[in-house]
């Protein structure tokens with residue numbers, strides 16, 4: 033599914049400085065029974081966010097009115113575990129367009145790129161700076177410029193650049209996706225398949 | 231030029247290399263199940279695309295199927311809708327479909343090899359991260375997201391950046407009571423859950439050469455838990471013996487031709503890896519996890535490590551132990567157990583039930599422990615009966631359930647209640663993985679059996695007959 037173009041995102045951010053956040057926490061398996069991709073946002077971090085009686089857990093960041101925004105800043109090794117794309121859908125559905133971490137699990141990172149959520153990998157030191165800036169002042173904005181491949185903390189002007197492969201970058205800047213690309217080279221694929229026994 | 235096994239298989243499947251971008255990577259065989267495919271089919275429909283090669287995709291129902299009374303309609307309405315969607319989509323596009331009750335039905339990574347879908351040198355993907363299981367046959371196999379499922383359906387390719395190469399050598403002889411699961415958990419504990427992120431692993435050395443195909447599948451299955459995209463083992467006589475004559479394997483002249491290719495599938499002398507690890511088989515004892523990720527594992531006779539001695543921040547570590555209700559330095563032996571789960575694509579094959587039975591034979595299930603024994607497929611179930619294992623289980627007070635993913639991810643009714651402890655042969659001990667609030671201890675079938683008859687964490691070596 034093609035998604036909105038991603039150019040520059042300036043937003044406050046939601047801090048979640050926990051390491052090894054796995055996709056079972058992002059969206060628990062019991063919520064994977066839908067047959068469409070919308071609506072997962074309500075169950076994002078379900079068991080950290082709500083008590084068994086569905087009342088919100090006050091100490092969880094998504095329930096803290098102080099922290100809002102389109103950017104989620106996670107701890108190291110974010111998104112490990114299951115390949116469920118539902119995790120990326122839930123992040124998107126909850127209004128996030130970017131996840132920042134000092135390290136991402138592979139499949140989650142790929143899934144994000146495929147659904148229009150930009151994964152921005154920063155150094156451990158820069159991640160610390162971001163958490164500090166947000167905790168000092170929750171209205172601090174992060175500015176993510178995809179074309180320039182830079183992330184800036186507005187309150188301190190501290191900046192770092194991030195990696196993204198050029199193909200994925202062009203896709204995100206233009207709102208294209210891989211399926212569009214593959215449809216355009218179907219003839220090559222057909223020839224390849226004919227020479228590749230089942 | 232010397233090449234690794236991984237390079238040989240990967241490079242022969244690149245349709246096109248994109249400068250500064252991913253490879254257009256051709257997929258030989260694609261497995262789908264009810265949970266991660268419906269949205270992919272929806273995507274096809276909304277773009278008005280067809281399935282390019284329906285004969286390269288295989289569907290089985292496993293993730294949310296009940297493990298009792300499979301002949302009755304599925305009670306949970308949402309699960310029923312997903313199962314129906316898989317069936318309808320498969321029928322509409324001409325994809326073979328093994329639904330509930332079909333004799334080939336079972337967990338996707340168990341039925342793939344059983345039916346010869348899994349072949350050496352093939353590229354195999356599925357919307358499930360434990361697709362790495364199929365690497366046991368010398369295939370490149372890994373989990374993908376739903377957008378990628380849509381890509382494979384519509385164009386038989388995905389866009390992938392080639393991972394780096396890692397080799398993990400384990401040499402020596404495994405001691406009594408140490409199984410392939412322990413080897414896997416040991417490696418993850420050494421590398422951590424992110425230690426192989428960005429890599430594709432090859433397992434090499436005596437230990438893997440001497441391992442059965444079932445054992446190799448268990449090890450490759452766990453590759454994802456150290457962050458690797460997948461893991462593979464060079465095919466050998468054992469591999470060829472296993473696959474010969476299965477439904478989807480080549481026959482006659484095609485087999486001979488395939489064999490010529492398969493025999494070239496090994497890492498050349500002198501080929502380079504980006505990272506290499508060496509471990510001694512003798513250092514590995516039966517393993518158990520004490521925390522909330524698969525890297526938090528220790529030898530069963532050891533005590534829970536202190537925060538300073540493990541990777542990662544103290545806050546995360548404390549949170550994990552608090553969730554488990556454990557404290558630093560406590561021994562694992564003797565910890566009370568409420569549930570035991572034997573099954574999943576990690577340890578739901580015949581060998582795993584043989585191992586479980588070898589311990590419980592002549593003993594009784596411990597009071598107060600609920601035990602779920604779930605075969606990975608109908609084929610496994612039939613073999614359990616044929617070999618007389620079922621009698622041993624029944625005499626010891628256990629019942630055998632019907633195949634499916636079951637308590638591995640608890641999408642069906644097999645949920646461990648909040649706060650309860652479960653020794654599980656599956657692959658993930660994440661918070662709530664086996665049901666909200668559940669606490670999971672990952673271990674081998676032997677350790678699971680020891681817990682099932684004693685009600686506490688027990689070193690299986692003390693019970694081996």
Ligand code: SF4
Pocket residue numbers: 292293337338339358359360574575576634635638639656657
């Ligand atoms: S048994 Fe568990 S890991 Fe394996 S396919 Fe099923 S849900 Fe995935």
